[in-house]
Amino acid sequence: MARSTASGTERSRTTPSATLSSTLSAEQLVSIYRLMYLSRRVDDREILLKRQQKIFFQISAAGHEALQVAAGVVLKSGYDWFFPYYRDRALCLALGVTAEELLLQAVGAAADPASGGRQMPSHWSSPKHHIVSQSSCTASQCLHAVGCAEAGRYFTKHPEAAQKHDGDYRQWKDVTFHGDEVVYMSVGEGSTSQGEFWESLNTASNEKLPVIFVVENNGYAISTPVEVNTPGGNISTLVANFPNFHFAEIDGTDPVACVKAFEEAAAWCRAGNGPAFIHGHVIRPYSHSLSDDDRLYRPESEREADALRDPLSKTQMLLLREGILDADGINRLEKEVDEEVRQAADRAVRAPLPEPTKAAILKHVYSEDYDPTSQTLASVPLRTADNQERTMADLINACLRDEMRRDPRIVIFGEDVADASREEYLKQGLVKGKGGVFKLTAGLQAEFGGERVFNSPLAEANIVGRAVGMAARGMKPVVEIQFFDYIWPAMHQLRNELPLMRWRSNGTWSSPVVVRVPIGGYLTGGSVYHSQSGESIFTHTPGVRVVFPSNALDANGLLRTAIRCDDPVLFLEHKRLYRETYGRAAYPGPDYTIPFGKAAKVREGKDITLVTYGATVPRALQAAQKAEREQGIQTEILDLRTLNPYDWEAIAESVRKTSRVMVVHEDMQSWGFGAEIAARIADELFLDLDAPVKRVASMDTFVAYQPILEDVILPQPEDIYQAIVDLRAF
Template structure:
């Protein structure tokens, strides 16, 4: 790293102490002191009520300056956590950058005033936008390392001209290292262990740094970690470089980090550095550690303060004298003071900026020109939804070398020799939707993941940030919940929280829904409303083969995260089959389809309820002459309000039918908006038809009663027409 000049400080002749030259040692102290004084300035501003939150990196400075000096900003990649102020300063972030975030200024380079202080992010330095969640970032680091390795093996992928911003200007290095850090308390999170597992298995160049200050807020290390030492618990992971170090000693820490980085750069696998540091300040300004730490413990920690230890080292070794240290510290104090003054004068964000970067401004998946017609070919064989989803995946993987597909059981066979020798046919997913992908595109592009849903989505975040286009599969919606943290707090918010400087346009395919005749509680769940309630994610739910093909292609080419919901019952239904529409067939998001025209009543629906609504409408016409219009929404976020409003104004009656539970389901929002904005156009109340507010039972007799059936919709039609 480039060393900043120590202007005004006495500089002695360059000498080497413990393998580190004196100029570098002076810079170490300057950065450590700069970090501490920035913390102190933020604490002062919080007391003056000029900022709104403060959390410090005090006590961690020596370890983190050493880490920053051993790595390459803008070359390596960084997924730090909130204590990593000293690391970011060492890499090249400025005090003003940090204080702009503290005051919530529009010019805050990390988030534009959208995130708390100490939530780092810098595109030039490859510091990826950090969230408040603990341990989620370790899986992102694993995904980022996978993407870096992929580009080094497939340089043609980096040169590909993609459709989305994340695919442009990808720079890769064959020996880049991915740094990720977390507090010792966060090692209790499952994602931490999932990340170690994958990094070890794949020998990825990930540098895991555990900063152990003995507390997770008020929880001491022995309560958090069996035996009180995380290094002993992880020691048997293969392919790792392991080191446990006094993190208050920057020289020893630097030596360890140099070895760890060299291990990673050489392709030998990941590294794990466990640094023992101190926490001289409370967890955050909102915490008072005197409530749970005795005075004697605090005093003992003060004797290990890395700042004081480094200052005494410089004096003892004759590198700087007291006068030179005083001058250096005064310069730093003035630098921090001036940065604070500039930050306090900085303009705040305009309220008009709030909606910016919820979704991409570079690619609108709802634009009309995406609508294409199916290609005319001699192949008119009608294919199932499963067939056309598989066809779309193959088309897009042929078109774009940055697309990778992974999940549980998605590969044909992880033991490639079995495929080569013709010993097995290959699986390709429990529903066979990814069959043949590994065989055609290789194991770098279609592969199995561990049985861990957070692992799948978390790695996808890191891959997408780094420039790949992951299309991942969650085998059953019912088991999505371990990945919910990654989906809601990480994938969806990446663009908005970084003020548009980072994005993660991944596609998450999920098999969803019931009507399986024995699917029971854990293979029949719906729950799409939870994700339509999540800003930043597009939610797609096709009801037939042609729509599935066209919408999946739009999803893959989209610049936003997309949750692509595939109803299991519809995969191979006779309903909705269609010929292959060609490799460029697309359907824009937010455009409903009129499945059946009518003048008497509107049914708004989607997914597996579409064919059931058709049956009900046909019966209503046969028996009562009622002409019901059916709108298939196709995409749930965005959804086609204009089509709904046009139909309701025509028919004056409306049923919203959906498979999820009646209460708090997706259809409730549609019904509420109709009642709110179209009340004067209605001749009857808005009616909902949905599942019972219960779980789905195994016994088919019970399942038929629980889920909405054609007769439920038919009865609703008849009732509504009596008004």
């Protein structure tokens, strides 16, 4: 073993031969073999059930058992935290998950503790054992593990943030923390090609986080061999220069070598030295899954070579060679396990299936503990001697400040959100501080410190993925994507992870993150990559609330509700409205809230209903005023304020009154949010209409740089005015 004191990095490579470790007793070695054999037999039973069409999918851990069991016996179930991948069956068994629980998952039974039949088998989850719900997405859990480790460190330094708070209607659970906990994260070697894998190494290295990264290298990513996936064919050589890491490249079929590697890695992490990286060379004796046939791309000679390295056979020989068990003892152990698995499978296939009702299916899409749509949340602005009208930017900043004072779990991070990453510059008065490109987080780091307000790397998936792990661990991240136009690298996290955590785990995990995003055009030169809208893409994602205020007071009240909400919230802030004269308001106090799903009636009218939100609200108001002044048309304007949920009752009530309706939004017309509103009106309110539903929106293109082009592409007050006149004349 060699240690590089300059980089703070430790490297080791174990020999391939198994030798007894002084830390492993005979009983421990027998237990390790039993867990390995149990994992393999559960795999085999699932394969049998799949062929009998009693389950619907199967993917195995065969060949990976020694590496995984070693992790499970060294690390501490219910103490450390685990973000495994789909082959980590043996790890879960070693942590205390039972064979029956795994088989209930394969059946998709109601009693499946991982997801209640909502996810495929081998998608592990157990709050009791600190196994955080896993998706099918490869490597996306890497960033969750990093965020979880950050949260554990934060609670250790700020124990007051981990205690139940009774000063508000929103209570949170007590959080346990230990100070030396380790976070385990594993991927297959193929997943190391994903960007989120590298982003997680970057942050773990920079922050010296206690994460053990485990790469289980069986030589293939489905049918793609390692030399095609990884430059040079060895991931260890590619990551070797990350500082602060302990590195180990080992024979992952040797249980003694694996235990030693995890003992060293855990000790390195618990001592606060930084993260660890274990690269285990394992085998894959079965195909990728039962949907795959590896005989189509692997010759028999290669399969035979793998069989000679089977970890079960190697561990059997170790037990025999060291006189720990004889052949009869091994046979007795295996027969006991065979019967245990058979009985577990029999119980699992007889277990009741989930309830196929709409109410049961929709349960846990959103939180049942806190309803942000409740009218009881509505409050009135606090009247103070300070009646100065403030901009949307001012009142968003004020809300963030208020909520950070109220809730010590809140951290704010993103690109450029800090006043200054080099905090000594602030303390010495050398710089004023930035606080975001739009200055919405200005002064927050100065008040709350760099542990609560900090800059992220320039990587949007890193921002959201870390927040997912923090929130699952009990924190309340309020993160910022600098421009909506650059939200797309985080789409994996925003679509497949953040909004699904509660539903896919059947309510046992949640991730209530607030993602603030400046959005929209009307900037005079914002061009293609600083003017995008696209809110309908996110309203099409169950599990996330989507908020889009049009004025300062609404932004303040809705952001406060979003932060106190127990669901993920995408909070869209229109850049053009940040400092406009329209919509300014006095500071409403530290507890002003607005319920989600409650539209605001901006203007009364009897002739036409105009439904809108965001930057088209003031433009619609201009158009409506002109239409009444010049044509005598009275237009009622509804500002939706939140898009998921949206206020259908307010829309229906207004349409029944006016019998004419138009939907106006900044995003492109085709497949935009207005299409859903228009379709529902036509479906449910057809008999109340005296004219077709009208839509006014952007052209089906991106926004151009030249202002004369931008003016044509985006809906202008004159476009809305003409639509009002045409609709009334129908």
